[in-house]
Every structure is written in structure tokens, then in C-alpha cells.
Amino acid sequence: MKTYNINHHFGGIQALNDVSIFCEEGKITGLIGPNGSGKSTLVNVLTNVLHRMHGKVENGKHFARTFQDAKLWSNLTVLESFLMAQKSESWLYSIFHFSSLEEIKSAKEIIERIELTHHTNTKVRNLSYGQRKLVEIGRALSVTNSQILYLDEPFAGLSDISTPLVKDLILEEKKKGKVVLIIEHDMNIIRTLCDYVYVLDAGKVIAEGTPDECLNNKEVKEAYLGL
Amino acid sequence: MDYIIHILIIISIFVPLALSLDLLVGRTGILSITHAGMYGLGAYTTAILTKTYGVSFLTSVAVGILVTVCASYMLSKVLSRLKGDYYTLGSFGANIILFSLFMNLTPLTGGPMGIFNIPQAVIFGIPVTSTLAFLLVSLVFMCLVIIFMQMITTSRFGLIIQAIRDDTLATEVFGYNVKDFKTVAFVISASIASIAGSLYSTYISFIDPSSFTLNESIFMLTMIIIGGFASKRGAIFGAVFVILLPELLRFVGLPDSIAAQLRVAIYGAILMYLMYKKPTGVFGNYTP
Known part of the structure; x- marks a missing residue:
């Protein structure tokens, strides 16, 4: 770069x-x-x-980033946030796209790496500041082709x-x-x-x-x- | 019995309206007050095509969708230049423009006199003559919309529009074309409203501009505020509640003039109570 x-x-x-x-x-x-x-x-x-x-x-x-002040999707769960970040797509494809087991597995692996497994289905807004920082880092790591x-x-x-x-x-x-x-x-x-x-x-x-x-x-x- | 069937038909038309508005307001975070205008486009298209040109009901519904897709696409493009409160004010203006068109394009829309004797629907060669048959049709429509909403909100599209609502900039940075998604959400929402309008016009067999005013848009918004944003259960509950409330007041025995005023007062009281006690609405998942 x-x-x-x-x-x-x-x-x-x-x-x-x-x-x-x-x-x-x-x-x-x-x-x-x-x-x-x-x-x-x-x-x-x-x-x-x-x-x-x-x-x-x-x-x-393809790049991924975190922000100085965490910019998160606060009403999505941790898992949903990571699934969203994996790969951007067009609106047409997204309507017929339901997360595959492989995508969920890959997202869960990163959740495990940031040690938030017990918060997999917790909405981001309900996490502490430190946990949200971890979610933001994990989200950036979720981008598959960055x-x-x-x-x-x-x-x-x-x-x-x-x-x-x-x-x-x-x-x-x-x-x-x-x-x-x-x-x-x-x-x-x-x-x-x-x-x-x-x-x-x-x-x-x-x-x-x-x-x-x-x-x-x-x-x-x-x-x-x-x- | 006819009275109950009538109420059920109105509910089965307004539930899809509330669900489609929730897709836009609750899920995507776009506070639009032009839903009644889109509903009116479908209603007028069906009324004009079936009555004046003898077009079949289903074809008129399809043309209504097409007209609404074009109108909502253009409107969304214009409104996308505005943000926050200005977007809402823009949509407010759009509803007034559509209302003015319904009111003043007299040769086409009948102006303030409206269009009456709209033909009954004929679906796949079967005339829908009785109210019971129409209830069946409207219930099928409502169920299809519920299934579609379930599908779209659990798909990646559903996640993306919620992400846009929560943080537009972050969604853009992750490579999503936010403007496209907002436009599509607007168009889908308007198209469902258009089908509801087509059903409404053929059921009531008379339409005039008073059914598509700004107040109607706010009435629909009230449904999802009471039910709760970003919740299918909330939209359904809100529509049923807001439709049934004035009907229940009929049995209280108040004179009609007081009942009408009481209805508005009760709406206001409920909204104020919810804003104070439960800002997410009864089943809401999201507070704007």
C-alpha cells in the first residue's frame, strides 16, 4: 500500500x-x-x-478497518455482525442469501478467538466498552478477502x-x-x-x-x- | 357476520401495510411519511384500469406495482439527497404531491369526487363476489406478505438494512452500496403498499383522495409505533390494535361525534404512554 x-x-x-x-x-x-x-x-x-x-x-x-470510536451495528448480535462483515454483496444477491453453515462456522471461529463465545448471540449494544472494542477488531478480521x-x-x-x-x-x-x-x-x-x-x-x-x-x-x- | 368479515378484510389489508412500512422505518431506519401515497398509487391504478379500460384485476395489480416501483424509485433517488429530519420532511412533501395529483387530475382520478363502481375482482377467471371470498383473497395476500417479510428479514438483505440503520458509515466502509439498499427497501415497501391499495379499491369499490392523505400515512406509522419497530409481531399487533380500537369504541355507547374525537384522544394517550413507558413499542426491538 x-x-x-x-x-x-x-x-x-x-x-x-x-x-x-x-x-x-x-x-x-x-x-x-x-x-x-x-x-x-x-x-x-x-x-x-x-x-x-x-x-x-x-x-x-479489499480492506478492513476499525475506528477510533467503535462504529458498530449495535442492534445486531455479535454473530450477525461478523457474518455481515465477511463479504460485501449486491442487494439482489443478498435477498436470496441465507448464511451457510460454513459462513457461521467461520464467524464463530473468530468469536472464539476473541473469547466472546458466550456472547455469540448477544446484541452488540448490550456489551461492555472493552467487549465492543473486541467485536470491532473481530469484525475487521472477519472480512474474508481483505x-x-x-x-x-x-x-x-x-x-x-x-x-x-x-x-x-x-x-x-x-x-x-x-x-x-x-x-x-x-x-x-x-x-x-x-x-x-x-x-x-x-x-x-x-x-x-x-x-x-x-x-x-x-x-x-x-x-x-x-x- | 358481514361486519366481522369486513373488519377482518380491513385488518388483512392493513397488516401488510404496517409490515411494509416497518421494513422501511423499523428495519432500514428511514422515517418516511409517504406510505399512503404509494398505497393510493396502487388503488388508483387498479380503479382506473379496471373501470375505465376494462383491464383484468391481476393485470391492474401488476401495472400498479410497476407504476409504484417507478414512482418510488424516482422518489427515493430524490430523497436520498436529504438526511434525517429533512428526509422525513421530503417524504411528507411527496405524500402531499401525490394527494394533490389524486385530487386535481380530475379526468383520470375523478378529482374530489373520486372513482366509484370499481368492478369486483376476477382472479384466474373466478369472480370474487362475496365478502367471504374477498376475505380469503386478502388473507392469502396477508400471509404471503408475512412469509415474504420473514424471508427478507432473515436473509442477508435484512441484516444489511439493519446495519445501515445502526451505522451507515461502517456499512459503507465494509463495501456495501448503502444507497442501493435504501432504494430497494423503499421500492419493496412501496410495492407491497401498492398491492394493498389495489385490493382496497376493488373491495370498497369507491376511492377518493381522502383515503390517501398525510393523516393516513401517520395512521400507518402509528401502527408500527404502537406495535414496536423492527418487529413483525409488532407490526401485526399494531395494525390489529389500531383497526379494532375504534370498532370497540362503537360498543361503548358513545354518540358518534364523541367516539371519533375519543379515538384520536386515545391514540394520543397511548402514544404518549408508550413514549414514556415503552419507547420500543409493545414488541419492538429497536428505539430510533
Whole structure:
């Protein structure tokens, strides 16, 4: 996944300024930066939530993502949410499409992986905040043909028990050869998970490299870590 | 006996209307107040074709569906540019436009005088002359709509429209063409209303614009609010309840003028009670 000189602005505020990044298959790329630096805006542009104003994106057709604030189908059950996410389809096909045993089995496998088996038929609205975060991650993993996974702060609000679980899930996606782009504020997670990191500040890439290279960069320390 | 059969026929016409409106409002989350207009399109198409042009009942129903599909498709495309309350106001305007057409296209619709002596239905060569026979026809229609609704709401389509209602952006991000699904839900809902309108016109044998006003649309909306959104049981209960309520009031012994006002007051009281105590309606699965 490559982007070339992406620009986006909200009114007079330049949210992204000539952002060019490259994410390799089978690697986890981290995107870090202070609040308001343009990280979520970049993911929103890459997933067509926002229209890019300038620049070029070489992006796979099939991707999955999570949102900074979980955007879930609150009146569907966990199982229904995962079934919905598996594969998009046209309205005509969907009218005659009833979930097959294979599709249900595949969805239940992911529910088991996120350890929500006893909530399979619970409506999402009735889950706790942490459980909803897990559902959102599981939903993104349910997309059968996704080549790219965008994760916007997937660890925010997760318990100490769920954090290693989600780490393992992300590493499994990496092993499958997917492109994984993750936005995260926890530097320990960035160090342990990411192969490569981009640092954004005020809509510009101010540093890139391995996690250690970036975190030791003087400009990053000043802009982001306040050191 | 005829009175009971009449009530059952009206119920079997209004249950599909409530179910189809629930597909749009309860399941898809589109608050439309134009259902009576779509119901009117079917009713007028059948009335005009069977009376003026001698077309068979079933053909007139098919043409009614076609007319309604075209009208609802175009209307949905226009309304899709609006969001939230503005969508509802747009649909409100659409019902008024349709009502005005029924009222003012006098050479075609009879204007305020309406169309009377609409021929009785003949289905597969069998004339539906008695009310009992018509009840059978309308019950078959109602059962078919219930089965269709069961099928469509348990299919992937049913899940997708509910997902659109819950979070449109998330549904789009997962690759679904939200506008298409909303349009199809609107067209399906309108088509069922059109068939109900065709049955209504041939049963009553007289129609005028007063049966397809904004108040009628709100009346249908009341059914699903009382019954509860996104629930087939709710839509059926709501339709039966709202149809039976004024009939039950007849036996209280109040003068007609008071009964009519009381009916409105009771509707209002029930709606207020539900909003306060049970905002999901009696069987509802979803609160807007």
C-alpha cells in the first residue's frame, strides 16, 4: 500500500500535508503522532471515509478497518455482525442469501478467538466498552478477502487480559501476509508489534524508520514525546 | 357476520401495510411519511384500469406495482439527497404531491369526487363476489406478505438494512452500496403498499383522495409505533390494535361525534404512554 503526497484540509486547517507512506505486505506499520496530527484522517482518506483532495493512493481493493470510536451495528448480535462483515454483496444477491453453515462456522471461529463465545448471540449494544472494542477488531478480521488491515487505536480501552490476545491476533494477520497499518499511542505496543513506523505531526511525516530509530529521533522526542 | 368479515378484510389489508412500512422505518431506519401515497398509487391504478379500460384485476395489480416501483424509485433517488429530519420532511412533501395529483387530475382520478363502481375482482377467471371470498383473497395476500417479510428479514438483505440503520458509515466502509439498499427497501415497501391499495379499491369499490392523505400515512406509522419497530409481531399487533380500537369504541355507547374525537384522544394517550413507558413499542426491538 503506497500513498504519494496526500493532502487533505478541513476548512482552513491543513490536516494532511504531502503525506507519502509505504506499507509492505507481511509487515506491521505503525502510525504515531500527537493528537490532531492527522493519523485518523489519513486512515479515513485511505478507506474512502474522506475524499483525498490531492495525491495518489495505491491501495488494495479489499480492506478492513476499525475506528477510533467503535462504529458498530449495535442492534445486531455479535454473530450477525461478523457474518455481515465477511463479504460485501449486491442487494439482489443478498435477498436470496441465507448464511451457510460454513459462513457461521467461520464467524464463530473468530468469536472464539476473541473469547466472546458466550456472547455469540448477544446484541452488540448490550456489551461492555472493552467487549465492543473486541467485536470491532473481530469484525475487521472477519472480512474474508481483505488484503489490508487498518487499526485505529485498537488497544484503547482494552483490559490487561485482552491486550495480549489482540496482539496475537494482529501478529497472525501479519503472518498471513496482510498489510497491517496500526495507529497507537502506547510506545511499548509500537516497539513490540511494529516493523516500521511513521511519525506524523501537524499533518506532515516528520520521521520514519524502525520503532527504535523513530523513538530516538530528536524531532520526534520534541514534537511527540515532549522530551 | 358481514361486519366481522369486513373488519377482518380491513385488518388483512392493513397488516401488510404496517409490515411494509416497518421494513422501511423499523428495519432500514428511514422515517418516511409517504406510505399512503404509494398505497393510493396502487388503488388508483387498479380503479382506473379496471373501470375505465376494462383491464383484468391481476393485470391492474401488476401495472400498479410497476407504476409504484417507478414512482418510488424516482422518489427515493430524490430523497436520498436529504438526511434525517429533512428526509422525513421530503417524504411528507411527496405524500402531499401525490394527494394533490389524486385530487386535481380530475379526468383520470375523478378529482374530489373520486372513482366509484370499481368492478369486483376476477382472479384466474373466478369472480370474487362475496365478502367471504374477498376475505380469503386478502388473507392469502396477508400471509404471503408475512412469509415474504420473514424471508427478507432473515436473509442477508435484512441484516444489511439493519446495519445501515445502526451505522451507515461502517456499512459503507465494509463495501456495501448503502444507497442501493435504501432504494430497494423503499421500492419493496412501496410495492407491497401498492398491492394493498389495489385490493382496497376493488373491495370498497369507491376511492377518493381522502383515503390517501398525510393523516393516513401517520395512521400507518402509528401502527408500527404502537406495535414496536423492527418487529413483525409488532407490526401485526399494531395494525390489529389500531383497526379494532375504534370498532370497540362503537360498543361503548358513545354518540358518534364523541367516539371519533375519543379515538384520536386515545391514540394520543397511548402514544404518549408508550413514549414514556415503552419507547420500543409493545414488541419492538429497536428505539430510533
